[in-house]
Amino acid sequence: MGLNKMGIEKVTRQNKAVDRELVKLARGASTEIDNSNIIISQISNPKSLSDSPIVKELVAIARDGFGTSMTEEDVRNHVLNVDFLHLIYVENTLVGFGSYDVFGYLDKKILYINGIVVKKSTQKRGLAIISLNSAINTNNPDILVARTQNPVIYHLISKYAQEIYPNKDDKPGPLYELCVSIGWYVAVNRLGMKKYNKELFFEEGTYSTALNDEVPIIRDGNTIEVFKRLNLNRERGDSIIIVAVVRK
16 A cells, blocks of 8 residues: 555555454453454554644544543644554544653664554453564564553563563663663663653653543552552652563
8 A cells, every 4th residue: 555645655454354462462451352453554644744634633532541631732642743653443423542652772673652543432352463563573572672651561561562661670681771771762762751760761750740540550460569669649749660571
């Protein structure tokens, strides 16, 4: 499928041949999802949507998914000023999006996850992991990176990780120094974080407040231990930089 004026490069339709274990990775995901009704449209030139009414829909989705009154400017920045954008459809209705950047550093190909959000009514159905899986398969990155205060995102990324930081252990793995360097580069050089602790992959007060209206529920013990060890305070706006070496 060729590019059209909106920069739609490809449409991935999840069908029954898709491994249902992929969907089950999301906590509480139904195993009876008809994947043929899920479509991921990849927009390779998101800036082309700048004047499209679809941006208003994405703003509404972000506000609904996070449960907060995010500014339109903030949402536009996350969906337009990125390398590619996933539009997530269920039964031909736009219910979410994922935004991503791809860049190189230290001879590694990095997939940066700006954000994945879906409407509350379609959460816990595995849509985020379908988007991320598609982005990974399309780009074949060496490293996944994201800034978040959401344990669900950490758990999601950990499913693809050979080695991930921060983690619940004090003992660094063989790729720790590489991950520290990449975390520092992304946090300081790309995101402009001023108080970033590179050893902890952590910053206090990044956002000034919580991004979600509710504490995201996670049952994975490893993820719970990571957030407990860091004493991450959502209301203070704390964040972590996740750096994960992709399992090949």
